[in-house]
Amino acid sequence: MTGKLYGIGLGPGDPELMTLKAARLIAGAKVIAYPRLAGGTSFARSIAADHIAPGTREIVMDIPMTVDRAPAQAAYDAGALAIRTELDAGHDVVVLCEGDPFFYGSFMYLYARLRSDYPVEVVPGVSSAMSCAAVAGLPLAARNEVVTILPAPELARRLSGGNPTQTLPPSDTIVVMKLGRHFAAVRAAIEVAGLTDKAVYIERASTPDEQVMPLSKAPEKAPYFSMILIVKGADPWL
Amino acid sequence: MTGKLYGIGLGPGDPELMTLKAARLIAGAKVIAYPRLAGGTSFARSIAADHIAPGTREIVMDIPMTVDRAPAQAAYDAGALAIRTELDAGHDVVVLCEGDPFFYGSFMYLYARLRSDYPVEVVPGVSSAMSCAAVAGLPLAARNEVVTILPAPELARRLSGGNPTQTLPPSDTIVVMKLGRHFAAVRAAIEVAGLTDKAVYIERASTPDEQVMPLSKAPEKAPYFSMILIVKGADPWL
Structure with a gap:
């Protein structure tokens, strides 16, 4: 049994605009994953911070902001590989997404890499x-x-x-x-x-x-x- | 001091897709208001049901589903009047809205009638x-x-x-x-x-x-x- 991949919308910024479902899944997660601007902080993680339990493993994808897409895609490749390792071990992975995961969200890059091989659930968020x-x-x-x-x-x-x-x-x-x-x-x-x-x-x-x-x-x-x-x-x- | 009017998005149907803010405001409300199809039940109220405290006053707008708009507008007139009475008495009123209040929502009919006279806050929801x-x-x-x-x-x-x-x-x-x-x-x-x-x-x-x-x-x-x-x-x- 592999784990399940969750893409979770966190809303636009106010942590209270997260859904009850997002808060429950984050609080119960053993593994979370999120992108951040290389060298910076993660807006998504900051929105979710109050719900992340101590000891949760965190897969961080450092995304370079370059016009050339290749370096960012390489970062999603590496993130997807780390997520695969957890899913293969039977652990669910909760990906934190600003706004809604399918509304101009970077979750789609992970979704494209993983959806054929694992069960995926997208939890919509306030856009x-x-x-x-x-x-x-x-x-x-x-x-x-x-x-x-x-x-x-x-x-x-x-x-x-x-x-x-x-x-x-x-x-x-x-x-x-x-x-x-x-x-x-x-x-x-x-x-x-x-x-x-x-x-x-x-x-x-x-x-x-x-x-x-x-x-x-x-x-x-x-x-x-x-x-x-x-x-x-x-x-x-x- | 008048009360404040809240238009609260409840998400598309699953009660867990409500935001934390919506759940908090509903649980704390002394007065809620919502439309329902005349003679039927209210989808909005059913989504929010688990968060409505005992003793909460409920302003129900029975909306007739007719092609002619006048009867529905009369129902919103009557609802807005009942809401005014509460707001004038200093009570906040929480209007329950399926989905997002400003995305094809009927909240706009109350908003149009009340926004000039009272403070209003719209809490966005998952559409x-x-x-x-x-x-x-x-x-x-x-x-x-x-x-x-x-x-x-x-x-x-x-x-x-x-x-x-x-x-x-x-x-x-x-x-x-x-x-x-x-x-x-x-x-x-x-x-x-x-x-x-x-x-x-x-x-x-x-x-x-x-x-x-x-x-x-x-x-x-x-x-x-x-x-x-x-x-x-x-x-x-x-």
């Missing part, structure tokens, strides 16, 4: 998109509205190819994720589309460093953990 | 979209993929107007929600678009009645709480 809507006081979707979630790097790629007015989808709500170094380009595209007055900027939602403001008042630089929420109706829920 | 991706074993979004969430009634409206090949967005992932009586039309549009082999049907995710299967094997009728997940890459996370 950053839901959390940002909550703190902005704006419904992500009302009635039969259409929502598009668009990562900033993809929007930037489209912008570099042509007319910026054609790069934002016609949806009722647009969520632009992962702003980081693409923030200026995204902001310009929203301005060209005449949507700046419908746009809210949110940074590190649900954490002590949370920032929420109209896009027109946002600072010049945005971290990776930031997004813009464009809700086209002024009072779309009425 | 049905995340839950469906988890049980289907398919990532909703990988890397810089674009996701569109499209309610079936809106897709049906578009289909009635023209060429069905132009009604599905070009996104990497498409989530079609609220299938119900539009299921046959949605299914036909997916077939015309050549996407049936990328489509998974999910019903009542995370509940004991959960069903997950390829769309090609789905039954003819679908309930309201069902969705289709179309993930265009075969192994999009690799």
Whole structure:
């Protein structure tokens, strides 16, 4: 009997936005695994910290932040190998994931390497998109509205190819994720589309460093953990 | 001092997919409020049941399921009035919401009526979209993929107007929600678009009645709480 692999969503940052199931599985885990930025700390582990029992074994994947994907993939290779050893010995392994594991999560790299050989359960979590809507006081979707979630790097790629007015989808709500170094380009595209007055900027939602403001008042630089929420109706829920 | 209004996401159905914060606020609430189908039971209350303390006052909104919106809006009017009475008396009111309050949630009808006059906090929850991706074993979004969430009634409206090949967005992932009586039309549009082999049907995710299967094997009728997940890459996370 091999162990089971769990991919566990921890929510967007506030440890209280973890699910009861996530807290139970982490507290009962003999082995946990998580990525961290090479040389830094792990945001995922910090969210889960209060539930990790003393003596829990920890498999840490040091992920280099390079444009070249190969070094990061090598780190997931090594992590998957360490996880295999535990699973083969019959131990369950709980992988800690910021937000939701299947919503732009790095869990998928482990999932791709292990899902054919072991039982896997994904425990969904509160995503950053839901959390940002909550703190902005704006419904992500009302009635039969259409929502598009668009990562900033993809929007930037489209912008570099042509007319910026054609790069934002016609949806009722647009969520632009992962702003980081693409923030200026995204902001310009929203301005060209005449949507700046419908746009809210949110940074590190649900954490002590949370920032929420109209896009027109946002600072010049945005971290990776930031997004813009464009809700086209002024009072779309009425 | 008036009370505070909380809109609390309960997750998609499994009571363990509630957040720690939701469980704490429900357990501590003196007053809760929730909608139910007129004459039926409340799904939201059933998810929260284990956390509701004896003696908690309950404001129940009986929502008639009619095509005409006026009767439902009258029920929310009456509910908002009862909630006002509690808030004016300085009591917090916790509104129970299936899934996430701002993701196609009925909480927005109370929010619209009360947000100008009282402090409001929205506690995000695990949405049905995340839950469906988890049980289907398919990532909703990988890397810089674009996701569109499209309610079936809106897709049906578009289909009635023209060429069905132009009604599905070009996104990497498409989530079609609220299938119900539009299921046959949605299914036909997916077939015309050549996407049936990328489509998974999910019903009542995370509940004991959960069903997950390829769309090609789905039954003819679908309930309201069902969705289709179309993930265009075969192994999009690799």
